[in-house]
Amino acid sequence: MIDSWLELGAVLRRNPLRTSLTALGVFWGLLMLILLLGFGEGLEDVATQNFARRASNSVFLWGGRTSMPYKGMRPGAWVGLRDGDVDPLSEIPGVKQVSPRLQLGGWRDGNLVVRGNKTGTYNIMGDTPSIFDVLTVELAKGRVLNPFDLDEQRKVAVIGEQVQRELFGRDQPIGELIRVQGVYYTVVGVVRSTRADDRGDRDNSSVHVPLTTFQKAYNQGDRLGWIALEVADGASSVQVENEAKALLRERHGVHPDDINAIGGHNAQEEVERIENLFGGIRMFIWFVGAATLATGVVGVSNIMLVVVRERTRELGLRRAVGATGWSIMMLILREAIVLTLLAGLIGLGAGVIAVEGTAWFLGPDHELVGNPGLDPQVALVAFGVLLIAGAFAGLLPAQRAARIHPVEALRSE
Numbered sequence: 001m002i003d004s005w006l007e008l009g010a011v012l013r014r015n016p017l018r019t020s021l022t023a024l025g026v027f028w029g030l031l032m033l034i035l036l037l038g039f040g041e042g043l044e045d046v047a048t049q050n051f052a053r054r055a056s057n058s059v060f061l062w063g064g065r066t067s068m069p070y071k072g073m074r075p076g077a078w079v080g081l082r083d084g085d086v087d088p089l090s091e092i093p094g095v096k097q098v099s100p101r102l103q104l105g106g107w108r109d110g111n112l113v114v115r116g117n118k119t120g121t122y123n124i125m126g127d128t129p130s131i132f133d134v135l136t137v138e139l140a141k142g143r144v145l146n147p148f149d150l151d152e153q154r155k156v157a158v159i160g161e162q163v164q165r166e167l168f169g170r171d172q173p174i175g176e177l178i179r180v181q182g183v184y185y186t187v188v189g190v191v192r193s194t195r196a197d198d199r200g201d202r203d204n205s206s207v208h209v210p211l212t213t214f215q216k217a218y219n220q221g222d223r224l225g226w227i228a229l230e231v232a233d234g235a236s237s238v239q240v241e242n243e244a245k246a247l248l249r250e251r252h253g254v255h256p257d258d259i260n261a262i263g264g265h266n267a268q269e270e271v272e273r274i275e276n277l278f279g280g281i282r283m284f285i286w287f288v289g290a291a292t293l294a295t296g297v298v299g300v301s302n303i304m305l306v307v308v309r310e311r312t313r314e315l316g317l318r319r320a321v322g323a324t325g326w327s328i329m330m331l332i333l334r335e336a337i338v339l340t341l342l343a344g345l346i347g348l349g350a351g352v353i354a355v356e357g358t359a360w361f362l363g364p365d366h367e368l369v370g371n372p373g374l375d376p377q378v379a380l381v382a383f384g385v386l387l388i389a390g391a392f393a394g395l396l397p398a399q400r401a402a403r404i405h406p407v408e409a410l411r412s413e
Contacts, residue, residue, distance in 0.1 A: 025296025025345030030344045033289025034351025058267040059241045062226035070255035082121030083222040100159030101230040102126035114179040115167040123206040126214025142174045149210040157185035161192040162204040213267045237268040304397035329398040336394025344386040
């Protein structure tokens with residue numbers, strides 16, 4: 001057995017340039033596959049981390065304009081949500097909690113916030129405590145809103161991290177006052193977004209005040225801007241969304257089929273779209289990697305055919321002294337498999353070093369590459385692919401070697 005492995009090493013060293021060039025194709029194929037998978041994992045982290053700490057089974061609803069006449073209501077009429085919509089929505093099966101919201105101005109409108117001699121323009125939100133279970137934010141300082149703030153219409157505010165940075169700098173914000181359109185609020189907490197996109201910037205530049213205080217201070221009556229529903233575990237967010245929209249259409253005298261009257265966004269559908277997208281990307285990566293690896297395997301097979309031709313006399317002599325066709329086949333197969341495995345494992349190692357080294361150099365949660373990494377199962381799959389690829393690479397040359405006739409081989413030049 002040892003002699004056979006020593007012989008294999010001698011064969012591979014006999015023509016080092018050809019061996020190296022042959023192995024390069026397999027090496028490059030595995031390297032590309034590992035790099036694509038590793039950095040693809042990081043990009044998926046960047047996309048999915050935007051949903052971290054957020055109830056991905058949340059449904060957001062808002063009023064729109066009617067597009068169908070119904071019970072005296074003409075198309076184009078505005079449908080506005082009200083406080084009275086909250087309790088009926090909370091009774092829908094599968095709804096865990098309801099979070100009504102209001103914003104001062106429009107969705108993209110900011111308002112001037114004053115603190116001493118510093119000012120800034122930020123999003124002013126009227127909220128309930130449950131909204132912090134839905135938003136992609138975490139508590140940095142102090143506390144968030146609580147039920148007493150709503151019941152007593154307290155003039156308190158929870159500010160985003162960017163608001164703190166621009167208005168307070170290094171000063172302690174908790175307990176300090178800010179002014180919004182002539183109304184003073186005491187800062188009780190600071191939150192920071194866990195997202196790295198425009199939505200994260202928006203959350204970091206928002207000021208949250210109790211909804212009841214907001215409605216009274218800015219003469220909003222019982223008006224609501226939109227409502228967030230958190231769906232209970234095991235319930236269908238799609239079904240909850242459909243039932244909630246049907247309920248609101250009925251409450252506001254809208255045609256049951258008027259889909260434009262009540263707008264909505266289902267966070268779970270967004271998560272599923274991203275998962276499906278990256279599922280397709282992973283399939284594409286495996287396809288590209290497999291195609292690149294197949295090119296290298298074809299190169300190995302072609303070189304092994306050349307090797308068989310060069311060793312025709314040697315193989316014929318082996319047959320003449322009693323070697324079986326099977327032993328000749330195994331000889332060539334072993335060379336092809338070992339060559340493929342060596343090249344592939346070097347490519348695998350280089351890919352892992354590149355991916356892990358990049359992750360270490362850039363640090364965790366990089367905004368562009370996220371957390372690149374390699375699943376250990378991928379390495380096992382790659383090892384299995386290498387074994388199969390090596391066997392296929394040597395199969396045709398091995399069969400040709402096994403069919404060599406001793407007499408004809410000894411006559412060859």
